[in-house]
Every structure is written in structure tokens, then in C-alpha cells.
Amino acid sequence: MAVVAIPKASEEATSAPTPTTQPNTITLRISRFNPSNDSLPTFAEFKIPVQKWTTVLEAILHVKQNLDHSIAVRYSCRQASCGSCGMKINGKPALACYTKISEIGSKVVTVEPMSNFPIIRDLAVDFKQLFSDHKKMKPFIMRDDSEITPGTKEFVQTPKDLEKFLQFSYCIKCGLCNSACPTMATDESFIGPQGLAQAYRYVADNRDQGKKDRLKIVDQSHGIWRCHFAGSCSHVCPKGVDPAMAIQLLRGYLMGFRK
Amino acid sequence: MKIHYGTALAAVALVAVHILFRMTQKFSDSLSYQNVIANYHFLPYALMLEVVLILLSVHGFNGLRVILLELKQGVAYERAINYGSIAATVALVAYGSRTILMAGMGMS
Amino acid sequence: MAERLSNREGIRGMANPTRYGIERVAYWLQRLTGLGLLAYLIGHIYETSSIVNGKVAWEKMLELTQTPQGHIILTIVIGMCVYHTANGIRVMLGHGGIGVGKPGEPEYPYKAASLNYKQRLCIWVSIALAALAMMYGAAVLFGD
Numbered sequence A: 001m002a003v004v005a006i007p008k009a010s011e012e013a014t015s016a017p018t019p020t021t022q023p024n025t026i027t028l029r030i031s032r033f034n035p036s037n038d039s040l041p042t043f044a045e046f047k048i049p050v051q052k053w054t055t056v057l058e059a060i061l062h063v064k065q066n067l068d069h070s071i072a073v074r075y076s077c078r079q080a081s082c083g084s085c086g087m088k089i090n091g092k093p094a095l096a097c098y099t100k101i102s103e104i105g106s107k108v109v110t111v112e113p114m115s116n117f118p119i120i121r122d123l124a125v126d127f128k129q130l131f132s133d134h135k136k137m138k139p140f141i142m143r144d145d146s147e148i149t150p151g152t153k154e155f156v157q158t159p160k161d162l163e164k165f166l167q168f169s170y171c172i173k174c175g176l177c178n179s180a181c182p183t184m185a186t187d188e189s190f191i192g193p194q195g196l197a198q199a200y201r202y203v204a205d206n207r208d209q210g211k212k213d214r215l216k217i218v219d220q221s222h223g224i225w226r227c228h229f230a231g232s233c234s235h236v237c238p239k240g241v242d243p244a245m246a247i248q249l250l251r252g253y254l255m256g257f258r259k
Numbered sequence B: 001m002k003i004h005y006g007t008a009l010a011a012v013a014l015v016a017v018h019i020l021f022r023m024t025q026k027f028s029d030s031l032s033y034q035n036v037i038a039n040y041h042f043l044p045y046a047l048m049l050e051v052v053l054i055l056l057s058v059h060g061f062n063g064l065r066v067i068l069l070e071l072k073q074g075v076a077y078e079r080a081i082n083y084g085s086i087a088a089t090v091a092l093v094a095y096g097s098r099t100i101l102m103a104g105m106g107m108s
Numbered sequence C: 001m002a003e004r005l006s007n008r009e010g011i012r013g014m015a016n017p018t019r020y021g022i023e024r025v026a027y028w029l030q031r032l033t034g035l036g037l038l039a040y041l042i043g044h045i046y047e048t049s050s051i052v053n054g055k056v057a058w059e060k061m062l063e064l065t066q067t068p069q070g071h072i073i074l075t076i077v078i079g080m081c082v083y084h085t086a087n088g089i090r091v092m093l094g095h096g097g098i099g100v101g102k103p104g105e106p107e108y109p110y111k112a113a114s115l116n117y118k119q120r121l122c123i124w125v126s127i128a129l130a131a132l133a134m135m136y137g138a139a140v141l142f143g144d
Helices: A058-065 A128-136 A159-163 A166-170 A176-180 A194-202 A212-217 A232-236 A243-255 B003-023 B031-042 B045-070 B076-106 C010-016 C023-052 C053-063 C068-095 C115-141
Strands: A025-030 A042-050 A086-089 A091-093 A106-112 A120-121
Touching: A025 C115, A042 A058, A058 A106, A058 A120, A086 A176, A086 C010, A091 A176, A091 A232, A106 B076, A128 A194, A159 B003, A176 A194, A176 A232, A176 C010, A194 A212, A194 A232, A194 A243, A212 A243, A232 C023, A243 C068, B003 B045, B003 C068, B031 B045, B031 C023, B045 B076, B045 C023, B076 C023, C010 C053, C023 C068, C053 C115
Parallel strands: A025 A106
Antiparallel strands: A025 A042, A086 A091, A086 A106
């Protein structure tokens, strides 16, 4: 018969490790704007405890839970998959769930709604223009035939074919690129890096036959020609989509560098 | 935008020639009245100056047009900027060409 | 319902070279030098037109421009011209898809392939060439 030895109290017992990191206190400044009452945004300041791993989103939700329930903020997945929590953090567009307070390197963290998007309230912005510009790019495979026509088979796509557009398909429509773009800062008619990158995603897809249509759509005064390769969009993209690369590759077709 | 690229590349080559021409003499000597007039009387140089003038005026005012178009939008505004840029380009080219023609034909 | 604040950054956002690395600085400098060179072009066409009014008018113009202040302005123009040209060539090639990297599978930390060392090197080379040209120009102008 097996004998189980129960450790005595003096012996080493397993226990949960005591936290070695003490919570720090930071000042979180949140932009407040209610269009029914306010003419301009103001800032509300909150002193909150944060740990080494606290994200900006967690800090905002701590405020919302304990200090001020009225803060309007969009969030969903908390893991940089949905693109809901885009905002300006200390002046730079970023996903709140993907940015740790500790990596900002400041005791004062200022969160504001993303620039170049109309404000609905506080940190929530209107995505109408982004979605409409995205739709204008015809973000679907365009071809005459279909994979479900009887007598045909699935469209063949090798790993090399997939690699040509895969990274651009990772766009989560968070809008950070449009917020960082210097042209978007002043040009209200500009399509924006998000739309242009998605146009290239479909042009580069070998299953798609709509290249001519999409090139015609982007070849306009406030289309691809208003991009000047500042690269800020790629600088802030959280998913590695690299819209700047997509736009320049797309422009290569219009300039005759690529066929 | 293709005009912008085209004029840029052509201007780079010709402005380099313009600068190298000025560097054939000591800087202060090259600016003397006689030397400058002699340059204008040399037909290839005068033609090159004319081409540089056109290329840079087009490139410069087109660049300004792009910046202004991004600052504000609207049909009337954009039309005004487009025509204004063309007018400014034509005006600068005309004024500069007057200098080249008059200096080249010895009217100074 | 009150109008939503359009929340565009405006000219201050467009003209702010900070926050997004050296590529944004390069964009800002390209615009700044472009405007500066256009202003110089107009001034240069105007000043050289004095030659049609004869030797006296030409020499009067030279008195105005061949001064230390004039030389400083010309030195700055030289720098602007060299930077604008060199960076402009980089941007033009980039616009055609050259030097912007190849699409691939993004790997954490998702560094953008278009913001690669080649682009950064070309930007720094443009700045360095402009500085060298300014030094040479100043040596010629002030050395005479």
C-alpha cells in the first residue's frame, strides 16, 4: 500500500508568492466632451494605482468603475484583436488595451479621442467616414466566376500568392493610421491609409480581377496622390499591416513601375 | 503628380548644370555685369535657363497647389487653387523669360 | 443636437514633425524646404531681372544681396535645395514601390517593413549632404 507523507508545518509548504511589485500611482487625464453640454473638450484628472502590467484600458476602466461612471470609452476584446479601443495616449494614437502604463514612461498619462475622427463623446469617436471610404474600395473579391459554380473547383492560391497580400488582410479597422496621417489632419476628402491599404489588399490577391476598377477609384485628386509617404500610419499600426508599404506598392501600378 | 516627378528629375539635371556653370569662375567675378550678360548672350545657356525656369515654376507652384488643396476642400476653392497655380506659373515664367529675352538680345 | 467636434488636427498636426520618427521629420522638412525654395525662386527671378535695367541697377542689386545676410540666406537655400533633391529622389522611388520592403507574415513586435534601415539611411544621407553643401557654400561665399 502506498504511503503518503503529509508535510509538517515546519517543512517547506507551497503557498502563493507574495507580490513583489508595489502598486504605483499615476495621474490619468481623460478628455471629457459631451456635445449636448460642452463647446470644447476639457480634461478630468484621476490619481489611480497601477501595477507593472496595467494597461491604459484597465486604468480607464478602473476610473469608470470606481471614480466616474460617466466616462464614455469603446473597448471589447482587450487583446488588440477588435480595434475598438483606439485613442490618443500622450499624443500618439495607440490601442489602449495594447499599451502598458509602464511602457509609456510617464507619471502623467493623457488619453484623448483619436484625432481626425469626429467625437461622439469623451473617448468615443465616429467611424462613419472610415467605413464609407473602406466600402468605396470595394473590399471583396471581384470576379465573374465563383467557387460554388457547378463543375468548377476552389481558386488555387499558393503560399507565395498568399504572402503577397496576407499582412494587409490583418487590418482591424482601428483607425490609428488615419489618426496619425498628416494628410488626414487637414484633408477631409482624403481616402486615408486604411482605405488605400485595403484597396491594395484586394489588388494583390490573385483571386481578384478588379484591379482596373480599384486603380480607377484611387487615381483621383484626394485619393492615392495625396499620400506623401510620411510613414506615420505604419509607425502606429498595431497589427503590422504596414499601410505605407501597401500604398506605395499600389502607386507603383499607377506610375508604371509595376504591371 | 506625374508632372511633379517629371519636372523634378529634369530640373535636377539642369539646375546642376546651372550651378556648375556659375562655378567656372570665382564667385564674386561670376556676378559682374559683363560676365552675366555674356552668359545670357550664349544661346545654349540662355535656353537652359529658360527650361529651368519653366520646370521649376511648374514644380514649385504644383507643390504649393498640393499643399493648399490639402488644407481646404470644396469645388470653388479647388478650382480657384488650380487656376491660380497655373496663373502664377505663367506669370513667373513670363517675367523670367522677359529677363532672358531682353538680356540675351542686348536690350539692357 | 450640438455639432460634433470635427476633431481634425489641422495645420498644427500636419506641420508637427514629432511623435512618429525620422520619416515624419523628413516629410516635414521636404514641405518646409519646398516652400522655402519656391519663395527663393520668386525672389531670385525678381533680383536677376534687374539686369535689363543696366549695369547701375545690377550693381545696386548686388549691393543688396552680396552682404553677410545675403550669403547666410544663400547658404540656407543651398542646404534646402540639396536636402529637397536628395530626399525627393528617395520619396519618388518609394512612391513607385522601390525600397519599401516586401509583403510577408507580420511577426511581433510588428515592425513595419516600409520603415526600414534603407529609408532611414537615405534620410540621414540627405541631411548630411545638405550640411556638407552648406559648409562648402559658406566657404565659397564667405571666403571670397
